[in-house]
Amino acid sequence: MRVLITGGAGFIGSHLSEALLAANHQVHVLDNLSTGSIDNIAHLKTRPGFTYDIDAVENESLLAELIDRADVVFHFAAAVGVKLIVEQPVHTIETNVHGTEVVLKHANKKKKLVVVASTSEVYGKSTDVPFREDADLVMGPTPKHRWAYACSKAIDEFLALAYWKERKLPVIIVRFFNTVGPRQTGQYGMVIPNFVRQALAGEPITVFGDGTQCRSFTHVYDVVRALTALMAEPKAIGEVINVGNVEEVSILGLAERVKALTGSNSPIRLIPYDQAYESGFEDMPRRLPDLTKIRRMIGYEPTHALDSILADVVEFIRNQ
Numbered sequence: 132m133r134v135l136i137t138g139g140a141g142f143i144g145s146h147l148s149e150a151l152l153a154a155n156h157q158v159h160v161l162d163n164l165s166t167g168s169i170d171n172i173a174h175l176k177t178r179p180g181f182t183y184d185i186d187a188v189e190n191e192s193l194l195a196e197l198i199d200r201a202d203v204v205f206h207f208a209a210a211v212g213v214k215l216i217v218e219q220p221v222h223t224i225e226t227n228v229h230g231t232e233v234v235l236k237h238a239n240k241k242k243k244l245v246v247v248a249s250t251s252e253v254y255g256k257s258t259d260v261p262f263r264e265d266a267d268l269v270m271g272p273t274p275k276h277r278w279a280y281a282c283s284k285a286i287d288e289f290l291a292l293a294y295w296k297e298r299k300l301p302v303i304i305v306r307f308f309n310t311v312g313p314r315q316t317g318q319y320g321m322v323i324p325n326f327v328r329q330a331l332a333g334e335p336i337t338v339f340g341d342g343t344q345c346r347s348f349t350h351v352y353d354v355v356r357a358l359t360a361l362m363a364e365p366k367a368i369g370e371v372i373n374v375g376n377v378e379e380v381s382i383l384g385l386a387e388r389v390k391a392l393t394g395s396n397s398p399i400r401l402i403p404y405d406q407a408y409e410s411g412f413e414d415m416p417r418r419l420p421d422l423t424k425i426r427r428m429i430g431y432e433p434t435h436a437l438d439s440i441l442a443d444v445v446e447f448i449r450n451q
């Protein structure tokens with residue numbers, strides 16, 4: 132198959148490119164390198180079946196042509212990372228809403244399958260864990276910029292599902308739960324690359340809030356495996372699907388594990404949320420997926436435990 136990946140030079144997109152090439156698909160990456168990096172795809176440039184354009188999805192004439200040439204589109208181009216989102220809410224909303232709008236509009240002309248990357252962030256402040264795809268989304272108030280990201284992604288989901296319902300454009304929505312692994316940068320706030328870098332540098336490991344908040348981290352290799360299976364699964368069309376892992380860890384516990392794994396002497400420092408992000412910042416206490424749907428659909432089971440994820444990230448950052 133010919134696959135177009137918007138945001139393909141990003142962390143997840145570049146791993147997906149690699150997996151698709153290995154399975155003998157053709158891959159075209161469209162990426163404006165806003166948060167992605169050319170380094171992520173440099174090793175793919177000479178691979179047969181791989182092509183790319185450094186441009187934005189807002190370049191609609193290019194986008195339309197690339198969609199015409201593809202059988203499937205993975206739409207991953209988006210503003211991501213809590214730090215970036217809080218600092219640049221205008222950019223976040225415009226990129227996430229408009230980008231998806233143009234991708235769906237052009238894909239609809241030729242009815243090309245679009246896989247839309249969404250996020251567990253859409254469950255917002257819900258405490259109804261584990262999160263099921265049909266559960267209520269609980270957003271915070273609009274002056275708190277974090278929720279702009281969740282809402283922008285929720286609009287993407289609404290729009291994609293509307294295209295499916297009203298115009299029979301095949302779409303699949305995947306909600307990622309804290310995907311991590313080699314190539315993820317800590318630059319936009321993601322916790323694991325930040326902790327590992329801090330631990331290796333002997334700097335304080337900065338735990339935001341009191342560290343009791345929990346996450347379940349998913350190895351990017353598990354995510355990519357799920358994506359390649361879902362794109363070939365007719366039952367996934369028109370569906371919202373969680374892609375995650377069920378091993379939970381508190382952020383303080385995570386800091387301790389990173390410290391032990393790296394043999395670091397870094398102190399663990401608690402930083403209040405308003406200092407880390409902005410005044411009145413709201414975090415979610417737990418974020419855990421219900422994986423019943425994806426298990427039933429493609430027999431997905433996460434295979435990488437947290438220690439294996441951390442080992443891969445440590446190795447990647449050590450070699451940088």
Ligand code: UDP
Pocket residue numbers: 212213214252309320321322323325326337338339340344346382414
């Ligand atoms: N976090 C932290 N220190 C950091 C970066 C993040 O304690 O240097 C916390 C953050 O407040 C959140 C969790 O780690 O509770 C996961 O953060 P991340 O930005 O990776 O993903 P999120 O789950 O917030 O989307």
